[in-house]
Amino acid sequence: MPRRGSKTFLDLRRASSCYRTQLRMVIAVPTIYYKLPNGLRVILSPDSTAPTVVTAVYYRIGFRVEPKDRTGFAHLFEHMMFQGSQNLGKMEFIRLVQENGGVLNGSTRFDFTNYFELLPSNKLETALWAEADRMKGLAITEENLKNQQGVVGNEVKAAILNQPYGGFPWLWMPQYANSNWYNSHNFYGELKDIEAATLDEVEAFFKTYYAPNNAALAVVGDFEPEQAKAMIAKYFAGIPSAALPPPPDLTEPRQDEERVASRKDPLANRPALAFAYHMPPRKSPEYYAMGLLDQMLLQGDDSLLYQELVKKNGFTGDVSGGINELGGMFDYDGPMLWTVALFHDAGVTPEQILSAVDTVVEGLRAKPVEQSLLDRSVTKMRSSLYDSMAEFGGFGRANLMACFALFDDDPSRIDSLEADFRRVTPHVVERTAQEYLRKTARTVLLIEPGAESPADAQEGPE
Amino acid sequence: MSTMFGGPKEIPPQGPPPKPFQLPTPEDFSLPNGMRVTIVPYGIVPKLAVRAFVQTGGIDESAGQVWLSKLTAALMKEGTATRSGEQVAREAAETGGQMEVETGPDFTSAGGVVLSDFGPKFIALVADVLANPALPIAELPRLKADLARELAIDRTEPQTLARERFLKTLFPDHPYGRVFPAESDLQGYAIGDAQAFYRNHFAAGRTHLYVAGKLEGDLLRAIEDAFSGWEQGSAPPDRPASPVKARSLQVIDRPGAAQSNLYMGLPVAAPASQDYITLGVMDCLLGGSFASRITSNIREQKGYTYSPISQISTRRRLAFWVQVADVTTDVTGPSLKEIFYEIERLHKDPPSAEELAGIQNYLAGLFVLRNTISPDAIIGQLHFVDAQGLDRSYLATYVQKVMAVEPADIQRVAETYITPSKMTIVVAGDQAKIADQLTPYQ
Numbered sequence: 001m002p003r004r005g006s007k008t009f010l011d012l013r014r015a016s017s018c019y020r021t022q023l024r025m026v027i028a029v030p031t032i033y034y035k036l037p038n039g040l041r042v043i044l045s046p047d048s049t050a051p052t053v054v055t056a057v058y059y060r061i062g063f064r065v066e067p068k069d070r071t072g073f074a075h076l077f078e079h080m081m082f083q084g085s086q087n088l089g090k091m092e093f094i095r096l097v098q099e100n101g102g103v104l105n106g107s108t109r110f111d112f113t114n115y116f117e118l119l120p121s122n123k124l125e126t127a128l129w130a131e132a133d134r135m136k137g138l139a140i141t142e143e144n145l146k147n148q149q150g151v152v153g154n155e156v157k158a159a160i161l162n163q164p165y166g167g168f169p170w171l172w173m174p175q176y177a178n179s180n181w182y183n184s185h186n187f188y189g190e191l192k193d194i195e196a197a198t199l200d201e202v203e204a205f206f207k208t209y210y211a212p213n214n215a216a217l218a219v220v221g222d223f224e225p226e227q228a229k230a231m232i233a234k235y236f237a238g239i240p241s242a243a244l245p246p247p248p249d250l251t252e253p254r255q256d257e258e259r260v261a262s263r264k265d266p267l268a269n270r271p272a273l274a275f276a277y278h279m280p281p282r283k284s285p286e287y288y289a290m291g292l293l294d295q296m297l298l299q300g301d302d303s304l305l306y307q308e309l310v311k312k313n314g315f316t317g318d319v320s321g322g323i324n325e326l327g328g329m330f331d332y333d334g335p336m337l338w339t340v341a342l343f344h345d346a347g348v349t350p351e352q353i354l355s356a357v358d359t360v361v362e363g364l365r366a367k368p369v370e371q372s373l374l375d376r377s378v379t380k381m382r383s384s385l386y387d388s389m390a391e392f393g394g395f396g397r398a399n400l401m402a403c404f405a406l407f408d409d410d411p412s413r414i415d416s417l418e419a420d421f422r423r424v425t426p427h428v429v430e431r432t433a434q435e436y437l438r439k440t441a442r443t444v445l446l447i448e449p450g451a452e453s454p455a456d457a458q459e460g461p462e
Numbered sequence: 463m464s465t466m467f468g469g470p471k472e473i474p475p476q477g478p479p480p481k482p483f484q485l486p487t488p489e490d491f492s493l494p495n496g497m498r499v500t501i502v503p504y505g506i507v508p509k510l511a512v513r514a515f516v517q518t519g520g521i522d523e524s525a526g527q528v529w530l531s532k533l534t535a536a537l538m539k540e541g542t543a544t545r546s547g548e549q550v551a552r553e554a555a556e557t558g559g560q561m562e563v564e565t566g567p568d569f570t571s572a573g574g575v576v577l578s579d580f581g582p583k584f585i586a587l588v589a590d591v592l593a594n595p596a597l598p599i600a601e602l603p604r605l606k607a608d609l610a611r612e613l614a615i616d617r618t619e620p621q622t623l624a625r626e627r628f629l630k631t632l633f634p635d636h637p638y639g640r641v642f643p644a645e646s647d648l649q650g651y652a653i654g655d656a657q658a659f660y661r662n663h664f665a666a667g668r669t670h671l672y673v674a675g676k677l678e679g680d681l682l683r684a685i686e687d688a689f690s691g692w693e694q695g696s697a698p699p700d701r702p703a704s705p706v707k708a709r710s711l712q713v714i715d716r717p718g719a720a721q722s723n724l725y726m727g728l729p730v731a732a733p734a735s736q737d738y739i740t741l742g743v744m745d746c747l748l749g750g751s752f753a754s755r756i757t758s759n760i761r762e763q764k765g766y767t768y769s770p771i772s773q774i775s776t777r778r779r780l781a782f783w784v785q786v787a788d789v790t791t792d793v794t795g796p797s798l799k800e801i802f803y804e805i806e807r808l809h810k811d812p813p814s815a816e817e818l819a820g821i822q823n824y825l826a827g828l829f830v831l832r833n834t835i836s837p838d839a840i841i842g843q844l845h846f847v848d849a850q851g852l853d854r855s856y857l858a859t860y861v862q863k864v865m866a867v868e869p870a871d872i873q874r875v876a877e878t879y880i881t882p883s884k885m886t887i888v889v890a891g892d893q894a895k896i897a898d899q900l901t902p903y904q
Binding site for chain 1: 471472475477480481483505506508509539548550551552554555556557558559575576577603604607614615617618619719721751753761764765768769788789790819820821825826827828830831836
């Protein structure tokens with residue numbers, strides 16, 4: 001049953017210039033949310049701006065939860081979803097979308113794997129039929145698996161093994177900053193694990209996680225909701241649900257001591273440095289405050305770290321990073337890091353850089369933040385929220401709503417995000433910085449140019 | 463896997479006929495100082511993209527001035543006659559955006575994407591950065607150090623090295639072929655060099671401002687107020703290039719590399735040519751899309767590579783075709799063999815009408831996406847047409863022209879333009895391991 005009716009598309013209400021007491025703008029995205037009897041969560045968000053439609057299927061299985069002796073399996077499996085199903089042979093899914101004038105992709109993230117198509121709006125039924133076809137089951141041969149093991153092996157080589165700074169910091173930082181295996185293993189995968197995967201394992205993974213009651217389907221764009229509902233019932237309602245395994249314990253212990261790790265990179269020729277802090281629990285006041293701290297500290301040339309590290313000290317040409325290096329602050333469900341990364345010259349030491357970082361961060365921990373800085377961070381966040389929603393022809397909106405449906409059973413959270421950020425006060429920012437931006441909760445990762453000595457190779461995670 | 467399905471296969475549902483698509487309608491005008499302006503109302507998300515393209519960039523650098531345009535652009539963000547660099551950054555952030563000044567071979571752009579309600583304010587800021595930059599000497603050493611670091615890191619990236627060698631070979635005596643400066647040149651740039659570069663090349667008469675998105679407030683007035691005082695300047699110099707069309711094989715040795723980075727291609731018909739759109743269709747079928755022949759072959763059949771792609775790149779009034787692929791070292795030769803096999807197959811036989819129709823439908827759909835996906839994408843489409851001196855009807859007639867291409871046209875442009883004996887081939891990889899594999903391609 002629909003949880004809420006449609007509203008006018010974007011209800012933009014101008015109000016007073018006083019940020020703090022009144023919302024200057026309220027976003028209301030029309031959301032129709034219901035579940036099929038088999039448990040599939042369905043989110044419909046009509047928008048007739050362009051004659052296009054996004055169809056996105058999200059499965060609640062990411063790389064955190066993959067077999068322990070098969071690192072990289074969740075991602076390898078994502079590739080297998082393009083290798084054939086009952087009515088679509090290898091390459092036929094991709095060709096079907098292309099021939100109908102659309103683009104498609106899939107990706108594996110911390111807590112979900114997604115598959116999506118952006119098509120001319122008259123092709124919605126084609127996309128729904130194709131996604132349902134591969135939700136029903138795969139038809140994969142040994143040969144297709146071998147082929148994709150080769151492709152994924154090449155992906156890892158291109159991104160990591162043959163690339164200076166390849167896993168810096170996105171792949172490596174979680175391995176040092178986290179202590180629970182689910183959060184700290186090599187989720188791109190060791191080549192030997194990728195090569196060892198078997199067809200039986202592919203089948204077992206599909207049966208365990210790729211069931212309608214472990215998935216969300218989001219449709220965003222130019223369509224009639226009643227017609228879409230009928231098509232969704234026709235193609236998806238007959239797919240049986242499955243018994244889902246209990247979720248593993250993903251929790252990270254509170255970090256009480258600063259960690260410093262270093263890696264040698266034989267392909268690099270300048271040192272690099274990253275540091276990360278653990279995020280507060282999702283949806284807590286501190287979580288929203290951390291979103292604004294990210295804006296204040298790191299996002300944009302006006303940010304405190306840019307001004308300190310780039311402009312004032314000239315240590316680096318840019319600072320980059322944010323919450324969730326493989327997505328954003330809304331599309332994960334578990335422990336997460338806020339990460340900052342930069343490249344520097346050999347003449348500058350990590351101690352100099354970290355001392356400048358401390359100056360900035362300790363300033364925010366010592367006293368409530370200035371209202372004008374907080375206001376600017378809210379403006380930047382508002383702008384970034386609109387970008388997320390409009391991104392890639394409505395895919396950004398599908399992404400947020402599918403995640404909120406899977407993680408919170410509530411895609412309408414998208415409507416209240418702006419208000420959640422506006423509720424953050426200087427006091428909450430201070431409290432958040434005091435607990436979550438503690439030096440003792442920080443992990444520092446240093447990249448040193450040069451070949452690894454045999455002794456170094458024994459240390460630390462891969 | 464063991465899951466078995468019986469019975470005949472279902473046919474995918476086709477859906478109803480497509481809805482009509484109207485291109486967003488731009489409004490064009492010029493200011494008295496010669497600056498062209500295009501405004502495109504689009505969408506309902508309250509964001510606005512503002513991009514001013516100045517016709518200058520790498521093209522205006524002499525051989526000893528490579529990246530001087532980049533240094534000048536970096537200095538332009540560091541403040542104006544009345545604003546410090548920090549103020550520029552802060553005021554841009556207050557509009558929900560950032561001041562971005564970026565250089566390319568033919569254009570330098572200034573602008574950003576901001577909240578619509580702050581459009582007029584941001585337009586004024588863009589004008590100030592373009593017309594009144596302080597180019598402060600105090601920031602010069604830091605920015606040069608940043609560029610030197612960027613240069614050093616760029617030189618460690620294998621794809622970038624392959625691309626540099628490819629462009630150097632294609633454009634031996636032209637700025638388009640100069641991707642990296644000598645570090646000593648970079649260290650020698652003085653503030654006077656950047657000031658002269660700015661003075662000689664930034665002016666209203668060389669600039670086209672595009673504004674696209676949800677329009678709020680009096681943007682026309684804001685644009686006139688902000689830009690009318692900027693001087694017209696002189697017309698940009700014409701520096702035509704004649705890219706090399708000759709076979710060569712060049713290896714960049716990277717001992718121990720896990721992959722070989724292939725970068726190969728040659729000049730093709732320019733955007734103004736009758737053949738350009740047909741070439742685009744051919745490219746998409748040959749290597750330019752996921753379902754293309756080369757990708758199907760070396761990725762999906764052979765597993766040699768993850769992300770092979772071909773494309774047609776453009777510079778002012780010229781174009782070149784490239785195929786790139788990062789392949790596992792021990793299949794470097796076999797990858798080249800398959801790429802040439804697919805090219806030659808297209809020379810010999812036209813594609814089937816069915817295969818071509820799939821590509822045509824794809825490009826027609828992509829065209830809608832490119833013109834709707836974001837305000838910046840809309841600007842990109844218009845800027846391409848304007849920068850290449852094409853008529854705006856190029857966009858309105860594009861889909862019709864794509865759909866009119868026949869299988870024999872594909873074969874003809876493949877044969878005419880994609881000539882293996884005239885291709886520049888660059889391979890960055892482990893020479894000791896790939897030398898033998900490359901022998902047939904010398």
